[in-house]
Amino acid sequence: MIDIDEYVTALDRRLRGPGHLKRDLLAEARDSLEDAAAAYEAGGLDPVHARRRAVADFGPAAEIARGYQSLLALAHGARTLRTVLVVVPLVHVLWEMNRRFWMGAWPDGDIPLPGWYLLVARFNDWVSWGVAGAVLVALVTGRVLARRGVGTGRLARLAGGVAVAAVAAPLVGSLSVIVATASVDVSRLLELSPPVSLATVAMYAVMAGLGVQARRCLVFSAA
């Protein structure tokens, strides 16, 4: 049988997610274990056995950690969705403002653009707003489902799926425009001014960061 310190350390090692919430959950678990040990000690058990009994009552760390992990996964998922809700449209707006400042209207070019290209470009123009709307709906729906008693584990997996899709969609839109432009008239890509190219790199860096957060949603909810 293990002591309270070892037990809390074992829980700590099994849990992955937002640090502040994890610390909060572990502090509360430790408080409870110390309270239980004090109660057993007051009942006549020696301190060592009182602490071990408290740990035994708390339950196997592997089993108890599952409940805590779903809370951490849900918290991370909700935070990631809130971040996506703000950052994805913000990045799009800033990139467009930067592009208009340095380049003005898109040049006509020597080669006329086919109709399908305009569809791809239109999709890329609107995908960020579509993502923001979908994420907002997901957050509201998640809150409603939580109030209706849907489990935290299921909600966390749902949030993870939405987060991954919400990050993937703008990336697909942006990459589609690049591929489409290269296939229609590659010289248009070379006409991008350095500040616009830099902003594009920065945009992909931000989206990569969001992608890491979204992937963690899936990892945490599967842990």
Next chain:
Amino acid sequence: MKPDAVRGHLDALLLATLDGKQLHGYAIIEALQVRSGGVLDLPTGTVYPALRRLETAGLVSSEWSTVGGRQRRTYRLTKAGQRALAAERTAWREFTAAIEGVLGGGPWPAQA
């Protein structure tokens, strides 16, 4: 009582324990054990994720506060929690009345 049997009712039991009171986690566990005459036996570690789940559902609220000279996270029912508890109590009374009618061993009602 088997933990699995208790687990299905854990949320309602926690809401009932918090009815009209603000308690920290271990006090909730003690109250559950006292009010059940020590019959309710489930890993105490399952109570805390359940409380946080109820908080996510908006049925309880929690805060760190000083209890007995120590910082503890304490829980209380929200208005939605009070309504959920009232609904759980009504459903439980209907359920136990129905089961009692069958299992209670009294005389069967005369058939029409």
